[in-house]
Amino acid sequence: MLSQLIHTLPAAIQPSAIRNLDKVSEALSHCPEQSDAVYNDLIRVLVGSDYVADQLARSPMLLAELQQHNDLYRAYPTGEYQQQLSRLLISVDNEEQLHHQLRQFRQREMVRIIWRDLTRAVDMRATTADLSALADACIDEALKWLYNDCCNKWGTPHSSPAEGLPAQPQQLVVVGMGKLGAHELNLSSDIDLIFTYPEKGMTEGGRRVLANQDFFSRLGQKLIQALDNITADGFVFRTDMRLRPYGASGPLVCSFPAMEDYYQTQGRDWERYAMIKARVVAGDQQAGAELLEMLRPFVYRKYIDFSAFDSLRSMKEMINKEVRRKGLQGNVKLGAGGIREVEFIAQAFQLIRGGRDPRLQQRELLNILPLLPETVGMPATAISELTGAYTFLRNAEHVIQAVADRQTQELPTDATGQARMAYSMGFDDWESFMAELVHQRGRVTEHFADVIAPADENxxxxxxxxxxxxxxxxxxxxxxxxxxxxxxxxxxxxxxxxxxxxxxxxxxxxxxxxxxxxxxxxxxxxxxxxxxxxxxxxxxxxxxxxxxxxxxxxxxxxxxxxxxxxxxxxxxxxxxxxxxxxxxxxxxxxxxxxxxDQRSLYSPPSKETLQSDLRQQLLRIPEEDEEQLMDTLRYFKSAHVLSVAASDITGALPLMKVSDYLTWLAEVILEVVLDIAWRQLSDKYGVPMRAPGIPCDPDFIIVGYGKMGGIELSYGSDLDLVFIHDADTSLYTEGKKSIANAVFFTRLGQKIIHILNTFTTGGYLYEVDMRLRPSGKSGLLVSSLKAFSEYQQKEAWTWEHQALVRARVIAGSTKLKHQFEQVRRTILSQPRDLTTLSTEVINMREKMRDHLGTSEQESDALFNLKQDRGGIVDIEFIVQYSALAYAHQYPDLIDYTDNIRILDAMERNAVISTEDAQTLREAYKDYRSVGHRQVLQGRTNTVSANELEEYRQEVIRIWKSQLNA
Missing domain, CATH: 1.20.120.1510 (Four Helix Bundle (Hemerythrin (Met), subunit A))
Structure with a gap:
């Protein structure tokens, strides 16, 4: 019977039908004898879908099971997908099983949906509704399982308690965008999602406490993996999160207030169009409905908004350029007269009049089109033609995607593919199908031009x-x-x-x-x-x-x-x-x-991404090509400094984050420079020996002082560095060209400075200042930890101990880092005579001010942000004096090296009053913020004397109070 049916097919498609029939032979052996109508449907499906044939071959019992329940020919009632999947997940014990069950369920239901679509057992709208319901069920059931699992691990997220109200449990809200939101998914659609939650708070009842943001971010990541990861069972739905606030660079999950603030202050036109179709597809439906109501004014303006025409016109022109660039003229979605143009017609009127006419505030396109004659006066014939064209194009899209479950809207270019498509669309041949397609697309193009006419030349x-x-x-x-x-x-x-x-x-x-x-x-x-x-x-x-x-x-x-x-x-x-x-x-x-690329320009990467990116770039360069290595490092630094500056200038990054990024960038570069220098020298001389028979690993650290140590780098900051090793200076390197350990480490330090300081066509990496090493300019370039410790104990001046407050290890041996931190803590925790300490700190400050501050003649008119009385250095000296004076009593004063956190510790331990600590923090941030602006405008650190007068006087008062000056 089946063979006879195949021979009635057009010759061009018989081979693919025979091939797919062979694949499903075992599946058919498990099925009872079928009617002619069912066999006809089977052949139609096998012609149209290699994917269905592959699934039936992989699961030979699937066809019989679908027939047993009559699922190929019955419509599911509302909630059927949810109920079926819920029963399957009851016995799931871990995420691996969850992934397996979700994928098996999806494969079964996709076979059913494609069968019903290709045999025209249902119309296009029923197919898209089925696909959307399937996606809803998979997302919601996976979320329920993962939410319970995460609550068991980390506790249940709760809102922060408000006055008279206890903390309330929180759930994730998953917003479906695009075709999913409108119940219009196609046969191989990805799903656009946004994750959000009602408000900030903490988890309760778990083994550890997490902020709601962290909890929901982890939950969101697990949900994406459950849906999107490709396993031996395939995937559930390709998941796209780029429609969330700030796109791919934004946080994975936002609270409701953050969502509202983003769309009110930064939402762009294309995001208005996207939000038309937004729908809560999983999670807390009630809270989600409140969120969408909150965001409604962003989408639908109270006035008649004709600006939508220009915006849609611009978006369409961008699409046209992309179509031309990529040669997508055969794309039934993006090409001229395609699906997207029909969508734009509906969206234009929704955005223009939706604020005034709530009937237009619907998601599904085929619900909107019939309203347009009454609401905007479009001719009924135009609506009829657009509806017919849209249905035809969506059916064509489904036929294209049914073949291999691939996310494409491109018409086939091979003769067999064209014959299969024409057959599945109900045409005798490709020419007949194309004639109808051209006709339908022509109608869309005509109506699109009437509604959204191309912009006239200006x-x-x-x-x-x-x-x-x-x-x-x-x-x-x-x-x-x-x-x-x-x-x-x-x-x-x-x-x-x-x-x-x-x-x-x-x-x-x-x-x-x-x-x-x-x-x-x-x-x-x-x-x-x-x-x-x-x-x-x-x-x-x-x-x-x-x-x-x-x-x-x-x-x-x-x-x-x-x-x-x-x-x-x-x-x-x-x-x-x-x-x-x-x-x-x-x-x-x-x-x-x-x-x-504005996304990367205004989104500086994390330190981990910086490390990965730089190492990937350097992997492509031969190790012996030092010039190319140096140029690559310089470009890498310049590009990322530019990105930070762009974010700083536009206000996308606050001051403290600017310094964080600039410091991370320097740290990442120093780590790599140390690796390069170490590799070059050890290749030449062999590895130095820490002790007889024990090689260094590398037992060398780079210590950052000043702005580098205090995580406060600015544009153009130099690096105050000290090099320390922990090897026996009487031993030698193990290599053919052996040298003394001390010589090796000195050359290592010189090589690091050479890579950083050398001026090339790309400029220099960083200017390096080594004057804070033991004995300054006259001291060794690299000290052993023992020599460093002895110098700090016996010879260092008070100002050198002040500098040590801001010292931290930037790169090198982890073991030696811990040893250095212990030495630093020992030195800084020594009890000191406060009168002597105060006198020495004040004297040093006066010397600096005399040499570097504003002259007496100019002091009434100008204020040097850094060096003048009441400026940045006064705040730094207050912090350093307090650390040296009280660290023996309050060890947490020297846990950190940045001024803000040391001020926090001073406040915590009552070394300074809360009011004065807050004043110094605010003054310090404002001074630095003004300093940043000065640098970016190419100006010096000097401003008008009255610009920050209030802060200056407060800092001077606190200086006198803290140092008893």
């Missing part, structure tokens, strides 16, 4: 561009040029004309080749338009044109800016905010590449 913008080209190509006198810039609204026309004319008349421009000149003229009008729109346009113009002059002979950078308008906007924005930024790019134009 004559005003063209005129503006022509103006700038006229200025460039004409021989304006100075007065005419200045008048031109005044007419175009620049704040300082004289400065602007001078900067513009300087570039135009420069030798670099005069000797440009034709191709370079064309590239300059392609980018210049757009650049000038962007610059003229910023507040400090003349300063910005001067900064940007210096960069243009630096790159003019490497015109590929001009192409980069012309082809990446967003990069150009970021360039102007950041140069407007920071002279330092523009100077950095002018010195290293290669960093312009970093402006292209």
């Amino acid at each position: 004559p005003q913008q063209d005129d503006h561009n022509s103006d700038w080209l006229l200025l460039w190509n004409s021989e304006f006198e100075t007065e005419e040029g200045e008048a031109f810039f005044a007419q175009h609204g620049l704040d300082n026309p004289q400065q602007a004309w001078q900067a513009f004319n300087h570039l135009k008349s420069s030798r670099s421009v005069q000797v440009m080749q034709a191709v370079g000149h064309e590239r300059l003229l392609a980018v210049l009008p757009k650049l000038m338009t962007e610059i003229s729109a910023v507040e400090n346009a003349s300063d910005t113009l001067e900064r940007v044109l210096l960069l243009i002059q630096a790159i003019i002979r490497r015109s590929s950078y001009l192409v980069l800016l012309a082809e990446n308008p967003d990069a150009m906007k970021q360039l102007v924005r950041l140069c407007s905010a920071s002279a330092w930024f523009s100077e950095t790019l002018t010195k290293q134009p290669v960093l312009l590449d970093e402006l292209i």
Whole structure:
């Protein structure tokens, strides 16, 4: 019977049908005799889906079991998926079993859904509803199991207790976006999710306590793994979390207040469209409904919002460019007249009028289209045609995906694939199917153009561009040029004309080749338009044109800016905010590449990611190629400093985080530099011996002092370092070219400084200051730990002990690090005479102020943030004095090396009053924040004397109180 049916098929698809029939022979042997109708359906499914054939081959009893329950032909009632899966998961004991059961369940139900779709036992809407219900069940049941498991480990998350109300248990809310949210999943769709929870708090009743954020982040990770991981059983649903606040760089889970704040202050247009379809698919449904109600004003404006047309038009143009770039014209979703255009038509009217007409606040597209004649006056014939086209295109999408369970919307390009698709779509041949497809897509294109017409050319913008080209190509006198810039609204026309004319008349421009000149003229009008729109346009113009002059002979950078308008906007924005930024790019134009990807530009990575990225980059470089190693290190540092600066300038990172990132970056680089130097020297001389027969491992550490030690690095900070080893100085290295241990470690220190300090085309890594080592400039470059300890005990000055307060190990031997920390603690914990200590600290402070502070003649007008009375160094000396004075009583004063945490310890131990500690913390942060701004604007550490007067007076008062001065 089956063979006869196959021979009735078009010749082109018979081989694939026979091949799939062979695969399911064992499955058929377990089934009773079937009716002709069922056999016809089986052949139709085997023609359309290799995936179904593979699943029936893997699980020979599956077809019989589906037939036994009549699941291939009956519609599931509401909740059926949930009930079935819940019963399966009752016996699950661990995550591995959970993953297995979820995947087995998904495979079974996908066979059922594809069978029903390809045989047209149901229509397209029933298929998408079934798929969405399946996804809902898998997400919710997996979440329930994992939530209980996590609560057993870490306790149940609770809200923080409020006045008169006890803490309430919290659950995760899983918001489904896109097609899942609208009950419109396709046969191989990924699922877009957002994880959120009601409010902050802690877990209760577990073996350990976690903050709710940590608990739900771990739970969210486990849920993603349960759904997305590919195992021997396949996957459940590909899971995409990029629609969450801040995208891939944002936290995996947000609290409700954080969600509301994000969408109110930073939500973008495309996120409004995405939120139209948002639906709570798992977790706490009641709390989730409250969240969506809270976010509704972000999506639906109370006024009629015609700006949606422009936004959708821009999004569609971006899609069109991507279609052209990737050759996706055969894509039934993204191509012209595709599914996305129908969605955009509905979304446009939802966003424009949804705030006024609640009927448009629905998720499913086919519920929205019928409302448009009444709500917005679209012709009923247009709606009928769009509905028919959408249904046809979604059916085509399902046929494409049913073949191999692949997430694609591309039409097949091979003859067999085309014949199979035409058959599954109910056409005699590919030509007939394509004629209908072209017809349906043409209808969509026509209606899309009527609703969201392409933007007209902007004559005003063209005129503006022509103006700038006229200025460039004409021989304006100075007065005419200045008048031109005044007419175009620049704040300082004289400065602007001078900067513009300087570039135009420069030798670099005069000797440009034709191709370079064309590239300059392609980018210049757009650049000038962007610059003229910023507040400090003349300063910005001067900064940007210096960069243009630096790159003019490497015109590929001009192409980069012309082809990446967003990069150009970021360039102007950041140069407007920071002279330092523009100077950095002018010195290293290669960093312009970093402006292209804004996600990485404004999302500095964690220390672990920095370590991984740098080591991956260095793996590609031969160890003996020191020049390339040094250039790679310099580019790595510059690119990440640029990213931190961009985040700092735009306010994406607070001051303390800026210093953290800059310090982490230096730590990661120092770790690698030590590895490189150690490897090079040990390859040449052999490994030094810590004791006879025991090699060093490496028994060497780099100690950071000052800003490095205190985790307070800024842009351009040098590194105060000390090198210490713990090897027997009477022993030698074990190598063919053996040298004394002391010589080896000295050369190791020299090599580290050489790699850091050498100036190359990429600049230098860091300036290194070694003057804090024992005996300063006259001392050995590298000390043994024993010599270091003895020096600190017997010879060090008080100011050297002050410096030791901020000392910590940056890189090297873990064992030696612990030994150094013990030495540091021993030195700093010595009881001291407070009168003597105070006198010595005050004397040292006065010497520094005399040498480095503002002169007496200028002190009434200017304030040096760092060195003047009441400034940063006064706060640092208060902290260092207190650590030295009281560490023997309160050991936690020297647990940390940064000023803020030492101030916290001082407050905790009543070494300083709470009010004074808070004042010093705020003053210190504000001073440093102003200092950061000064650096970024290319200014010195000196500000107007009255700018921070209140803080200055408070610091001076606390200085006198703490040091009895």
